[in-house]
Amino acid sequence: MVEGFWIVQFEGVQGNGGGVVFFVKGRVFGGDSGFVYTGTYQTDNKSISARVQVRNFLPEVLSVFGIPGDYDLSVKGNVTGNVIQGKASLANQEAMGIVVKLTKVGDLPL
Numbered sequence: 426m427v428e429g430f431w432i433v434q435f436e437g438v439q440g441n442g443g444g445v446v447f448f449v450k451g452r453v454f455g456g457d458s459g460f461v462y463t464g465t466y467q468t469d470n471k472s473i474s475a476r477v478q479v480r481n482f483l484p485e486v487l488s489v490f491g492i493p494g495d496y497d498l499s500v501k502g503n504v505t506g507n508v509i510q511g512k513a514s515l516a517n518q519e520a521m522g523i524v525v526k527l528t529k530v531g532d533l534p535l
Contacts, residue, residue, distance in 0.1 A: 427468045427504060430530045431455075435513065437489035437523035449533060453477055459486025464498075473509060475500040476516070489523055490515065500525065 427448050433455065434443045444457030448466060453475055455462040464477035477498045481488070490496065492515075499519075502511020507529035514522035 426532070427466075427470060427473060427509075429532045431509070431527040432530055434526045434528075435489055435523045437491075439487065439489050439491035442489055445530075446527060447533070459483040460488070466500075468504065471504055473500070473502050473504055473511070477513075490521060502527070 428450070429448060431446045431448065432443065433446050435441060442457060444455055444462070446453060446455035446462065451465055451467070453462060453464040453466050459481060461480050461482060462477050464475055466473055466475035477500060478495070479488070479498055480495045481493070484493070488496070497516035498513045499516050500511060500513040502509040502525065509527040511525055512522050513525050
């Protein structure tokens with residue numbers, strides 16, 4: 426099951442990083458040291474797709490895309506047990522992508 430608490434690791438042309446993500450009833454919530462993530466997702470528990478708004482709250486923290494400020498991501502990945510591996514790209518710019526790996530840390534309380 427995808428719903429839960431996940432660690433996200435990502436690697437792009439401008440470097441790498443990591444953060445945390447919660448998948449809750451079709452919604453995405455998360456963040457890292459300079460950005461917060463919110464959005465929506467769909468899954469069949471074998472694959473996942475998401476649209477995520479990434480908002481910069483510390484301007485001195487650069488994104489792995491090398492662009493300043495806020496942006497939207499399209500995320501697609503394959504789910505295998507407690508791991509999701511895939512790609513995130515700038516919305517409407519598939520060529521600008523990063524590799525993502527998410528590892529499930531725990532389930533959400535009922």
